[in-house]
Amino acid sequence: MDFKEILKELKGELLTLFEEKWGDLKGESKKDVEQFLKDSKDKLERWTKLLISKDITLDDYKWLIKSQKDLLLMKALHKAGVSKISLGHFKNKVVNTILNVVTEFIL
Amino acid sequence: MKQFKCSRIPNKINMMSKKMKYFQVVLLTVFTIIIMSCNSLKTASYDQYSYQKTTEIKVDASNLIDKATTSYVDNIEAIESLNLEIQKIVAYEKNKPNNEITYAMWKILSDSERNLLVGFLKYWKENDTLSQLFVTEAKTQIMEAMDLLIKYEGKKDKVSKDKLMGIINGN
Structure with a gap:
């Protein structure tokens, strides 16, 4: 089994699907599809092998693929949350600096 | 002049x-x-209850998922108990201010139409028993998702610690 060929085929199919549904977001969707495939490559390869060897059913395979999409969504939320915490830290530092400067001016 | x-x-x-x-x-x-x-930059403080409860749910879920190779009906009590704990934590996280990210993550985990924690329980119910290989792969996905939640709550610890140190040091 040539998994690279499957991945290439999958990428093409996904891009066509995106273009048909969201033609205006062509550039963005391409980036999203590429990122999804890059992050999921090893898992997709392992699951595809399990499906071909009939160690898992097609429904199991579908379930796992969808779980990967949901996991990436969780990762995106985690990333956004961590950035928000970092920005909050930066905000606190800015406020402290301003307060120090103002205090020096007044006192 | x-x-x-x-x-x-x-x-x-x-x-x-x-x-x-x-x-x-x-x-x-x-x-x-x-x-x-600037409200958009506010994040809920570290919450010991959230951290502990999420860790407990992760351990319980891990043990329960291992049993998914056996009949769903035989594990109904443990499944219902886990579902109840999940409902409790979701309700708790929902009402905490500035807690949108944690709540959104819990919503995904607890959504039976999505394919993570509660979605797995639904799939188990539909099939009654699941294959060992599928269970192993699904468990990796769910545990990875739960670790993200625990790590995120842990990150908040530094913020509240810094705040506390600031108060102690009079900054």
Whole structure:
């Protein structure tokens, strides 16, 4: 089994699907599809092998693929949350600096 | 007359300098208020209950998922108990202020139409028993998702610790 060929085929199919549904977001969707495939490559390869060897059913395979999409969504939320915490830290530092400067001016 | 004018120049410079300082202080105060009122940057503080409960749910879920190779019906009590704990934590996270990210993550985990924690329980129910290989792969996905939640709550620890140290040090 040539998994690279499957991945290439999958990428093409996904891009066509995106273009048909969201033609205006062509550039963005391409980036999203590429990122999804890059992050999921090893898992997709392992699951595809399990499906071909009939160690898992097609429904199991579908379930796992969808779980990967949901996991990436969780990762995106985690990333956004961590950035928000970092920005909050930066905000606190800015406020402290301003307060120090103002205090020096007044006192 | 000329001498009189010259003696007033340092006074004028002094007045202008004071006005400039006053203007800068006002400007900085306004800027501080704007930054402090920026709600989008606020994150709920670290919550020991959330951290502990999420860890407990992860351990319970891990043990339960291992049993998914056996009949769903035989494990109904443990499944219902886990579902109840999930419902409790989701309700708890929903009502905490500035907690949108954690709540959104819990919503995904607890959504039976999605394919993570509660979605797995639904799939188990539909099939009654699941294959060992599928269970192993699904468990990796669910545990990875739960680790993200635990790590995120843990990240908040540093924020509250910094705040506390700031209060202690009088900053």
